[in-house]
Amino acid sequence: MRFKQTETPLLAAMQHYIQDGVIPFHTPGHKQGKGMHSTLEKLIGKDALALDLALIEELDDFYEPYGCIKDAQDLAAQLYGADHSFFVINGTTGGIYAMILATAGPGEKIIIPRNAHRSIISGIILSGAIPIFMQPEVDNELGMAVGVAPETVEATVIEHPDAKAVLVINPTYYGVATDLKKIVEIIHKHEMVVLVDEAHGPHLRFSSRLPIQAIDAGADICAQSSHKIIGALTQSSLVHCREGRIRVPHLKAMLQLTQSSSPNYIMLASLDVARMQMAVEGSKLIEQAIDLANWTRQEINKIPRLYCFGAEKIGNPGVFDMDPTKITVTVKGLGLTGAEAEKILRHEYKVQAELSDLYNVLFLITLGDGQYEVDMLVAALADMAAKYAGAYDFSVFESCVNTCHPIAPQGILSPRDALFGNTCMVPFEQSAGMVCAEIVTFYPPGIPVLCPGEGITQEIIDYCQLLKQGGMHISGPEDCTLKTIKVVDEYGENILSNR
Numbered sequence: 001m002r003f004k005q006t007e008t009p010l011l012a013a014m015q016h017y018i019q020d021g022v023i024p025f026h027t028p029g030h031k032q033g034k035g036m037h038s039t040l041e042k043l044i045g046k047d048a049l050a051l052d053l054a055l056i057e058e059l060d061d062f063y064e065p066y067g068c069i070k071d072a073q074d075l076a077a078q079l080y081g082a083d084h085s086f087f088v089i090n091g092t093t094g095g096i097y098a099m100i101l102a103t104a105g106p107g108e109k110i111i112i113p114r115n116a117h118r119s120i121i122s123g124i125i126l127s128g129a130i131p132i133f134m135q136p137e138v139d140n141e142l143g144m145a146v147g148v149a150p151e152t153v154e155a156t157v158i159e160h161p162d163a164k165a166v167l168v169i170n171p172t173y174y175g176v177a178t179d180l181k182k183i184v185e186i187i188h189k190h191e192m193v194v195l196v197d198e199a200h201g202p203h204l205r206f207s208s209r210l211p212i213q214a215i216d217a218g219a220d221i222c223a224q225s226s227h228k229i230i231g232a233l234t235q236s237s238l239v240h241c242r243e244g245r246i247r248v249p250h251l252k253a254m255l256q257l258t259q260s261s262s263p264n265y266i267m268l269a270s271l272d273v274a275r276m277q278m279a280v281e282g283s284k285l286i287e288q289a290i291d292l293a294n295w296t297r298q299e300i301n302k303i304p305r306l307y308c309f310g311a312e313k314i315g316n317p318g319v320f321d322m323d324p325t326k327i328t329v330t331v332k333g334l335g336l337t338g339a340e341a342e343k344i345l346r347h348e349y350k351v352q353a354e355l356s357d358l359y360n361v362l363f364l365i366t367l368g369d370g371q372y373e374v375d376m377l378v379a380a381l382a383d384m385a386a387k388y389a390g391a392y393d394f395s396v397f398e399s400c401v402n403t404c405h406p407i408a409p410q411g412i413l414s415p416r417d418a419l420f421g422n423t424c425m426v427p428f429e430q431s432a433g434m435v436c437a438e439i440v441t442f443y444p445p446g447i448p449v450l451c452p453g454e455g456i457t458q459e460i461i462d463y464c465q466l467l468k469q470g471g472m473h474i475s476g477p478e479d480c481t482l483k484t485i486k487v488v489d490e491y492g493e494n495i496l497s498n499r
Ligand SMILES: Cc1ncc(COP(=O)(O)O)c(C=O)c1O
Pocket: 090, 091, 092, 093, 094, 117, 119, 169, 172, 173, 197, 199, 200, 225, 235, 237
């Protein structure tokens, strides 16, 4: 290794270029801020704008790195224990596209969890692969999907021995991790590639109190949102891989396919510096965040009618481990929906959550938080809990989530063919026997009931009507009342002008 973990070779090269006083006859057009409108120039600041550089010889080549970008990526690989790491400038979304494109081509099978993030479905649409879905376990008390059990993975790979890859989430948005090591062993035993959506896991390597990270569990490729949890700028992510089961030049080619030829150097530098920060003080910072989050969880659980799940869930189906820095507050005891609680917290207490669903509000505790922030959060939650006693009776939702189970529909077309086929809107009640051309998801539990390319059955229509009557929130379809649904129009009549 040419550089030490305490160094930032990419940032150093950028600073050297600026300090050299070069006159830039290259992009970006604002020329270090001089051509930018003063409103924006003042806001961003001259120093930052000078760092908005371009691909010139001494700043390396983003697609085929040989200099400072390669040095920075090599340091990331060393820190994360990967054979190779790559900087990604369109988030983990871009990383997921590349890893799917690199492993499952048109008509080839890829096994994924049914509660996959939309970037995974989009990656499959881009590649033309055929998704084989695995059902995650559901925690009815929390009203959410958790991890996919190793037994489910094993049964699916046995049923589909021709699948090219299996994609696993580690951990979920809410911090729940499945038994990744066991799952990797099962998948590799069946000669398939393991891909991991580790958007919420760029900090896992820095504490033994966190779930194992994908590369350490033996995964072949993973993508991490360095911007979500550690100190990189928004949209800056890392892809790590292990040699052996994948062709690294092919993965590189797919990363080129999915990324801009004009990378933002400030974002790239933020990945270089975030890596250095984690190498130098990552363990200390992450341990502090865990302590802070554990204290916060304890205090929230003292507030009547609120619940913040923790280690007591470990051992339940699909819950092998958890990331305690994710604070999920279940507010249904107040008779408020998560969305209502999120709005109250934002507008009455100036506290903004990461997201909410029907039962829960999620707060992220990271290396950017301190005692003041968590004190304010706990005080706001306590005040809200004392002040609000909403009118919702959650037993209607609960009986629905607990009693109805999604029925796995049959895949008729690839999501790509369904999306690019002729489509039309039909009354949902009359859609049995047709091929769905969009995603339909109910919250809770957030698992798609229908995906593009899947056959609609009367059973599915009845199930959806039940969830609708139960007042579940519908997400995904163009008509979010689900009175009508977009289907593949095999006769080419009533074609929607959607392309
Ligand atoms: C589970 C999961 N995977 C992938 C992504 C996409 O990550 P990014 O926003 O970095 O593109 C997200 C984003 O929220 C996510 O929650």
